[in-house]
Amino acid sequence: MNDQQQPRDIEGILDRAHLTSNRTAADRLAADMAALLTQYERETVARRALAGDPNPSDADPLDYVRTIADNYTRHRDLPDAESMYLELAAELTLDDARVIRLAAEAVAKATPRLIYLAAEEDGKTAAAIADELGVTESYVYRVLREQRAAESQPDGTKPWDAFWTIERWEDGRWHEFAAQSSRRMDTPATLAEYLLNREQEYAAEGARLRVRVWQFGTSETHPPLAEATTAQ
Known part of the structure; x- marks a missing residue:
């Protein structure tokens, strides 16, 4: 009985060894491909940077700002909000804070026009604009009234x-x-x-x-x- 089982045991061992060998080769191939892709991406970024591309890696310049905004939205009403502010203060430089503050002021001034264009050109409803912007519908309606009134003011460019x-x-x-x-x-x-x-x-x-x-x-x-x- 043992003599009859022996060949089957050997076959099983060989099969497992074969599969293990195949997986190892596949893993090595995947690792090699990943390394080649990484090298290609780095070389591409370097070439684009040398050519004067201001964003050679196609990175979203607002990624970090979005991270700050998302963290603030999640934690601002929680007990750990203060620790989030401390961590942010440790990450930012004074110049970082200056740039973000000035950008926020500029965005605040541009927001009424942004709301107007979203409604008039993109056809979005006040509810949709309020949801995307994180404000109340009443604020959107007020801004639209003001923007439409300003738009109708004569400026010498139209009758x-x-x-x-x-x-x-x-x-x-x-x-x-x-x-x-x-x-x-x-x-x-x-x-x-x-x-x-x-x-x-x-x-x-x-x-x-x-x-x-x-x-x-x-x-x-x-x-x-x-x-x-x-x-x-």
Whole structure:
């Protein structure tokens, strides 16, 4: 019985040895391939750096900032938040902190326009913008109202509907004696100065005049966009 089992045992040992040998060869091949790929990547990065590529490794410049932001989001309301700040202080230099602080200020100033473009050009909803940006929907709606109002302000680059009044100072107060509306291409300030100069040519000597300019339909609810007054 033992004599009959012996060949099978030898075959099993040989099979296991063969498999082990194959795995070892495969492992060696994988290691060699990984080393070649690593060497190729390093050489490619070096060539691109020598050629003047500012980001030869295609690294995301915001990776470290994202790490800080993610850690802050996870830990800011937890008891270990203070230890996170201490670790961050140990990692950063003063110059690192300066750069990140200035970048944060710039991003804060750019955020309203970013929200406007996301809504107007990308078609995102206020809810989607708020979720991606980590702010409330009410904040997004407020920013969109402000941005849309600013976008509609005449700047001399597109036609707009102007309404203006011309007033004369008499008896201690301003009296309106002319009002008109017109489609314009100039800025409100330019229009106000033009109208004042034109009226002064026909006004009595020493008369004090004032021109005020609005976007049509807003004179009852908004202050004038521009105003020009004769010198006293």
